[in-house]
Amino acid sequence: MSSESEPLLRVENLKTQFFTEAGTVRAVDGISFDVHEGEIVGLVGESGAGKSVASMSLLRLVESPGEIVGGEITYKGETIFGLEEGPDGELQEREDMLSNQEMRDRIRGNEIAVIFQDPMESLNPVFTVGGQLREFIELNRDLSSEQARQEAVEMLREVGIPDPEQRYDEYPHQFSGGMRQRVLIAMALACEPSLIIADEPTTALDVTVEGQIIDLVDDLQEKYGTSFIWVTHDMGVVAEICDRVNVMYLGEIVEQSPVDELFYDTKHPYTEALLDSIPRPDKTVGELDPIEGVMPEAISPPSGCRFHPRCPDAREVCQRVHPENKQVDTAEGVPHRAACVKHDAFDVGYDESVPLAKSPQVTADSSANTETSVTDPERGTAGSSGGEGSE
């Protein structure tokens, strides 16, 4: 995980917007992250945070009325998306940007593959499982039909499907959910891509199967050295599988850090709230603490920090200042970034600012604690929710 070398994928200030009749929806609003070789990078957030749109943007598969309007996506030194100022002063697509045909023939499937959320819906019901896998291999790897068939059977075996020769000729509805997800993983792996975008691949599965799938991905990842972007809302899965994590809220990345730091040295109140809302083996609480309210619409995001209406640490300044995702700490040489003005990296007068009126005692208590506790991983997370009834 050397951050010195050129990353496999670099996303800078990516903006994807949907131009609807009700107005412009800024689904992805200036996110930056990178993925190094052999790394599993998490993309976490509530529903509607823009995770899926962000991952589809990487393949330039955003459908109308959506459009990538800004930023740069570089993959292995090639420009997947980039804009430059044209002669007329308007932004135009850069010349070195891959054409649609190149994206289709070289990148999608071959270099970057996707595993979709719902295994029940992601296989074509009218063709046999093997036929689809074979077609996909044939399409991307220039093999003869017979070779592709062999390869398909081999891949099915690889992802742990018993009797692959026999299951090859069966239809998707004859497979269970977990089996289908295995098939989809086989499909994604079939062309040995360098990067796989896993879009909530275990959300539709029950926890036992989820566990099996995660183990499988872990094993395969070790074997093939494939990088993953793991899109999920499940912090448990993140802890299990990811190397680094990007937490998204309303189209922005609010915290970015290696996985351990995210859990034990949480820097952003939103991440904290996410962690408080799930049961954790390292923390016993009487009652879980859900995040207040729902995520606002991306069509009219709140002023200042977008999380401030729901944030327990919100102060007056949060309504005015929109924090960037700044480096606030370093863990083992990897920067830990957070977009929250309560950190010293932001000098906007958070400490002097008046807490917002909502729930004063919670705000005062936790903000007082965070300043001291964040440096101490042992007490860090417990301290921040100290008043909540730890036993």
Added chain:
Amino acid sequence: MAVGETQVESGSEPGTKEVETGWRATLRKIKRDTTARWGLYVITFVLAITAYTLIDGNLSRLTFGNVSDFAMAEALPIFEHPERLPPPGEADTNVPPAFHADGSMAHPLGTDPNGRDYFTRIVYGAQVSVSVGLAATFLGLVGGTIVGAVAGYYGGWVDDLLMRAVETVYAIPPLILIIVFTVFVSGGSPDVRFAIIGVGIAFIPVFARIIRSEVLSVREMDYIEAARAAGVKDRNIILRHVIPNSFAPVMVYATLQIGVTILIVAGLSFLGFGAQPPTPDWGEMLQTSHSYMHSNVWLSIWPGIAIMITIMGFNLFGDGLQDALDPRIND
């Protein structure tokens, strides 16, 4: 060496029971449905007759000309080719059916005013009527499927353009459209081939609309998105993923439509815009026989029965197919 070898999931028992899928399952359901089964029998029977008339040119001596080539039959007036007159019963015009007191088994359904064996003409009429019905429906099906699938898949201005064009065609009453088309294209010498094309075009709108509405939901499926993410070309996505998954209702409609097409083509022939005498088309036979209604009513009844049975067969089968393809109706 398999990574997940030890993780065997429950959920489906491999090798215990062969589950039938696809066409076999559909066929099995149809066989179980009595009416649909009868529809299938009738269709098979009619198609068998059609196939037989196509193979056996010998019988065609009994009719005017070689009916498998109706253009030729049309081009050869009987006066110039007396050898094409049916050999038996040349003089026996208007013989009543066999069950009649004056009838004979030599002509089970009697003869027409030209002395042609009516049974043979009905049999050969199947060839023309059925193949015309199938061809015209097929034309509408293919045209409509392409238009509808492309419109539905791309949406936006492509959709607007194609569907408005199709609706313009839809707004014209089909019979008028077909007649005008036939007259225009044939340049005054109507031919059953022009009728086929005309009917096919007239049917494009309905097929296009049916498949488009299906495509609108199918294109949102994850497997379409997955195919796109896997770098599959749009053309292949439409052909391999979109159309096969939207095809069931169109298939049912096409089966039902065959009957309607046969009826329309018969109507066209009756009006003189379809098959031309002496081609033995059921509609054309109805047309020629209606002036003999008083002297020999059977001449009108036989082609009517033939049309009725054939249409009923396709309708029964179509209904059964609809049930068989409907996932909500399980066995």
